[in-house]
Amino acid sequence: MSVNKRRYAAIESEKLSHGGVNSISALLECDPKTIRQGKKELTELELDITGIRQPGGGRKKRPLPLNTVE
Secondary structure, X not given: OOXXXXXXXXXXXXXXXXXXXXXXXXXXXXXXXXXXXXXXXXXXXXXXXXXOOOOOOOOOOOOOOOOOOO
């Protein structure tokens, strides 16, 4: 089973809560150890939550027009 499939199976088993690992392993015809390994990988996976943009990125603000009427 590939890494993506293993992690997908782990996510789906979490949705089912109690007995999820056995249910998904029977449905996908894989070993429950494979799903547990996927769960372990997901908890160890370091997610980048800082975002994609660099500081100061994006659209720049327009300067305010000068008020010439007095």
